[in-house]
Amino acid sequence: MGVDVQMGEFHEFVLVLSKYIMKQGFFQEERKLRKKGYKCIVGLDEAGRGPLAGPVIAAAVWARTSNLRFFKEVKDSKKLSPAKREKLFFLLTKSKNIRWGTGRVSEKTIDKINIKNAAELAMEKSLAGLKIKPDFLLVDGNHLNSKKLKAFNHKLIVKGDEKVFSCAAASIIAKVTRDKIMDRYGKKYPQYGFAKHKGYPTGLHKLCLKKHGPCKIHRMSFKPLHRFD
Numbered sequence: 001m002g003v004d005v006q007m008g009e010f011h012e013f014v015l016v017l018s019k020y021i022m023k024q025g026f027f028q029e030e031r032k033l034r035k036k037g038y039k040c041i042v043g044l045d046e047a048g049r050g051p052l053a054g055p056v057i058a059a060a061v062w063a064r065t066s067n068l069r070f071f072k073e074v075k076d077s078k079k080l081s082p083a084k085r086e087k088l089f090f091l092l093t094k095s096k097n098i099r100w101g102t103g104r105v106s107e108k109t110i111d112k113i114n115i116k117n118a119a120e121l122a123m124e125k126s127l128a129g130l131k132i133k134p135d136f137l138l139v140d141g142n143h144l145n146s147k148k149l150k151a152f153n154h155k156l157i158v159k160g161d162e163k164v165f166s167c168a169a170a171s172i173i174a175k176v177t178r179d180k181i182m183d184r185y186g187k188k189y190p191q192y193g194f195a196k197h198k199g200y201p202t203g204l205h206k207l208c209l210k211k212h213g214p215c216k217i218h219r220m221s222f223k224p225l226h227r228f229d
Contacts, residue, residue, distance in 0.1 A: 026165045029157070030063070033136050038153070042134040043166025044126065046119045047174035051199030052209075052225060053192070053218045054182050055104050056115065058122035059173035060130045061166045064097040080172070082179070089176040092169050100170070101129025102177050111221040120146040126170075140167045189215050 033041050046058040080088070092098050103125025110118040124146060127134065136153045140160035144150050160167035179198055186195030192208045192215060199205070199217075201224060214220065214228050 026163075026168070029138055029155070029164045030166065038136040040132055040134045041136045041138065041166065042127070042130065043138045043140075043160070043164055043168075043170045044123045044149075045140040045161050045167050045170040045174055046122055047171065047178045048199070049115050049119055050201070051219070052201050052205065052222050053107060053194065053199035053215070054185060055106050055178065056110060056119050056122050057174045057178040057181070058103045058119060058126040059170040059177065060101045060103075060123070060126040060134075061092075061169040061173065062099045062130065062132060062134070063166050063169065085172055085176050085179075088172050092173060098169065099130060099132060100173055101126045101131065102173060103127075103129060104181075107217050107219045110219050114221070115219075117145055120144065120149060124148050126174075138164050138167055140164075140171070185217055189217070 030041050040062055042060050042062045044058060044060050046056055048054060048056040093100060103122040105118040105122045105125070109121070113121070123139070134152060137149065137155070138160060139149065139154055139156050140158075141156055142158050144154070144156065157164055157167065161171040162168070182194045182198040185199075186193065191212050193204050196202075197205045206224070209218075209224070209228075214225055218225055220226075220229065
């Protein structure tokens with residue numbers, strides 16, 4: 001994984017984070033649902049809606065909340081440093097108390113069905129990768145188009161990655177997974193600097209587009225790319 005997590009460091013991490021995680025109310029939604037009889041409560045989030053290039057990635061996470069006191073620092077992936085995201089990705093994906101799956105939808109499909117529908121398709125795929133059937137979904141967002149997702153008992157939560165543990169964990173897994181993909185594309189297409197900006201419309205990316213034009217992984221349906229049609 002490229003993350004060096006020594007056993008002593010891990011135990012220190014656990015001790016520090018276990019002090020007051022429950023004060024965050026991070027498991028409130030899951031606990032309410034468990035009291036109503038739901039057992040497999042899965043959080044969904046995605047990464048990569050805004051970039052001009054590359055896939056959109058979604059993740060689905062189920063957590064055994066009673067045994068996750070040490071994950072106090074799990075929060076919206078956008079608010080974490082890359083190093084912190086890497087560490088939490090390692091801990092989340094190696095934890096026996098976490099089950100997770102990811103889904104990937106390419107830039108070509110994004111161009112065909114639009115980014116909203118592509119993100120939801122990635123969520124559908126992440127549930128298939130989870131290999132357990134949820135009986136309730138907690139979805140970061142305010143609207144669903146997908147009939148497959150709406151067929152589940154579900155709740156939409158605006159900024160769910162800031163409020164709900166499983167959504168926050170999903171955001172970290174999706175973000176780190178996508179970053180690794182874009183790092184590989186950075187090697188394949190070195191003239192675009194994908195490893196630095198991950199496909200987002202930064203000044204550097206726009207300069208690279210102006211100089212080289214789009215490559216095969218650019219999303220041609222996105223407005224900044226229209227001039228290259």
